Amino acid sequence: MAINSRAPRTVEIIGGGLAGLGLGLGLRRRGIPVCIHEAGRYPRHRVCGEFITSLDPATVEDLQLAPFLHDARPASSVTWLAQERTILRHTLPEPALCLSRHRLDHSMAQRFVEAGGELRTGSRAAEEEARPGLVWAAGRRGDTSSPWVGMKQHVRDIFLQNDLEVHLGRRAYVGLTRVDDQTVNVCGLFHRGRGPAARTLVAQLERSGLHGLSRRIASAQLVPESFCAVAGLAYGRQTEERGPLRLGDSFTMIPPFTGHGMTVAWQGAAAALPSLQAWAEGDGDWSRAVGRARRAVGERVGARCSRGRMLHAWLLHPQTPLIARLLDRAGIFPSSLLCRLLH
Numbered sequence: 001m002a003i004n005s006r007a008p009r010t011v012e013i014i015g016g017g018l019a020g021l022g023l024g025l026g027l028r029r030r031g032i033p034v035c036i037h038e039a040g041r042y043p044r045h046r047v048c049g050e051f052i053t054s055l056d057p058a059t060v061e062d063l064q065l066a067p068f069l070h071d072a073r074p075a076s077s078v079t080w081l082a083q084e085r086t087i088l089r090h091t092l093p094e095p096a097l098c099l100s101r102h103r104l105d106h107s108m109a110q111r112f113v114e115a116g117g118e119l120r121t122g123s124r125a126a127e128e129e130a131r132p133g134l135v136w137a138a139g140r141r142g143d144t145s146s147p148w149v150g151m152k153q154h155v156r157d158i159f160l161q162n163d164l165e166v167h168l169g170r171r172a173y174v175g176l177t178r179v180d181d182q183t184v185n186v187c188g189l190f191h192r193g194r195g196p197a198a199r200t201l202v203a204q205l206e207r208s209g210l211h212g213l214s215r216r217i218a219s220a221q222l223v224p225e226s227f228c229a230v231a232g233l234a235y236g237r238q239t240e241e242r243g244p245l246r247l248g249d250s251f252t253m254i255p256p257f258t259g260h261g262m263t264v265a266w267q268g269a270a271a272a273l274p275s276l277q278a279w280a281e282g283d284g285d286w287s288r289a290v291g292r293a294r295r296a297v298g299e300r301v302g303a304r305c306s307r308g309r310m311l312h313a314w315l316l317h318p319q320t321p322l323i324a325r326l327l328d329r330a331g332i333f334p335s336s337l338l339c340r341l342l343h
Contacts, residue, residue, distance in 0.1 A: 008032050008280040014125045015039075015138030017046070018262055019248025021108040022063040023135065023269040023276070028115040029064055030273075032280045036112065037123040039138070043106035047150040047230045049175050050185045051075065051164065052097040053259040055266065062270040068107050072097035075163035075177055082168040082321035084212040088328045089162065096164070096259060100154070100179045102226070132286035135276070136244040137269075148233040150256070152187040153201045154226035155217055160184060166257065168321055169208035173257055186217060189256055192231070201227065245290045247272060251297060254305045255312035264301045271300040 011027055013020045016038030024034045052072070060066055074095040080088040113119050125138070158176075165176040174188035190204050198204035205214035234253065248265040272293040279289035314320060 006282055009282070010035060010133055011135060011276055011280055012133050013037070013135045013137055014244075015136065015248065015250070016042075016109060016119065016121070017105065017137065017139060017248060018108075018265040019251075019269045020135075020137035021105065021112055022065070022266045023137065023247060023272065024112045024117050025065075025108065025115065026063045026269060026273045027276060027280070028112065028117050030277050032277060033118075034112075035118040035120065037125050038109075038119065038121050039124040041121045042109045043102045045152070045154075045226045045228050046101045046105070047152045047187065047228050048101045048185075049152075049177070049187045049256050049259060049261065050098055050101055050179050051175065051177050051259045052099075052262045053092065054094075055097070055263045059263075059267050059270045062273060063266055064111075065266065067111070068104055069097055069099070072099040073178055073180070074098075077162035078164045078166065079162040080166045080168065080324065082325075083209070085321075085325075086161075087168075087321050087325040098163075098177045098179050098185070100183070100185070131244075133279075134244050135247060135272075136250050137247040139249045146232050146234040147192050149190045149192050149197075149204075149229060149231045150188070150233055151190065151201050151204055151229045152185065152226070153217075153228075154179070154183050154185055154223040156182050156184070156221040156223065158184050158216060158220040167210055167213050168315070169205070169210040170318075171316055172204075172208035172210070173315065174205065174208075174210065174213065175256070175259075183223070184220075187256070189233070245272070245293055247297065252301060252305050254301075254308045255315075257312065257315055258304075258308045260304065260308070264305065267300050268297045271296040 008031065010033040013024055013034065013036045016036045020036055020038070024036050027034045060069070075098050076092050076095045078090055078092060079086055109119060160176055160178060163177060167174045171191035172188060174186060176184055176186050179185050186201065188201070188204070190208055193207065198207050202214050202218050205217065247268050251268055252264070254260050254264050275289045275293040275296065278284065279286060
């Protein structure tokens with residue numbers, strides 16, 4: 001077989017979040033030139049549960065993630081609550097990992113540059129048609145018809161019943177998990193409803209009927225700079241089979257209750273790696289590389305995202321807390337089955 005002696009072609013990535021940075025690190029490990037354009041700057045906070053489940057060793061190895069996960073806090077025990085009443089307690093099949101995106105993204109960006117990657121912060125790119133070497137990983141496209149709003153804030157001086165608390169409200173749910181010895185991440189998905197928008201996390205909790213949790217958060221020490229919000233969230237496939245190659249939230253979004261958002265971003269990047277490496281090294285044209293990468297990403301994360309969307313509708317049903325509590329008291333709540341469906 002002939003050896004291609006030409007220098008590898010450059011892969012250009014729009015978006016320096018988990019998918020973009022993970023892909024960049026994986027490509028640099030293989031000697032591929034990479035340029036990442038990131039509209040913001042590091043470090044920064046993002047709306048995120050900061051809770052990683054089902055991250056497989058192969059993805060960690062492909063993207064060289066181990067150094068960033070070394071200090072993550074393990075989490076195994078989960079308590080579900082509705083109206084301050086415990087409806088379910090269970091243990092995850094494998095410990096999850098909890099860590100702040102504020103620290104994680106910054107560390108990954110620094111390592112990418114150390115590995116020889118080109119990182120352009122404050123570089124905002126307009127979405128465009130596909131062109132060779134371009135990967136779009138700049139996050140989800142806002143859906144103005146979607147009623148869903150995400151909010152996140154760090155708090156200190158707050159006690160948790162378990163490693164993870166999940167509170168169900170009126171068309172809302174909120175997860176609390178500790179990301180370091182002093183700090184708890186509070187992240188929720190809320191239906192915007194009618195009337196004026198809630199401008200703070202505490203106000204949104206009140207609006208969603210989570211009054212007890214609202215009082216707990218209000219009496220804790222809030223970290224003001226960590227507050228962030230995002231509107232127009234829509235779950236499922238975000239793109240058609242055309243245009244630029246998309247990864248991360250711009251390819252698909254999984255409902256946050258699964259705890260798989262960060263994992264799906266990385267696993268999608270790892271699935272696309274072989275096709276992008278082959279193209280950069282001169283094997284085939286870009287359109288074929290994009291087709292192979294899309295299929296690989298869809299096969300890796302598509303089924304889990306579909307199951308997550310179905311369970312998401314069930315989770316938000318008004319009768320779900322009562323049903324879950326009755327099944328748990330009878331000892332027949334299928335927590336193991338649900339975990340398997342989402343893993």
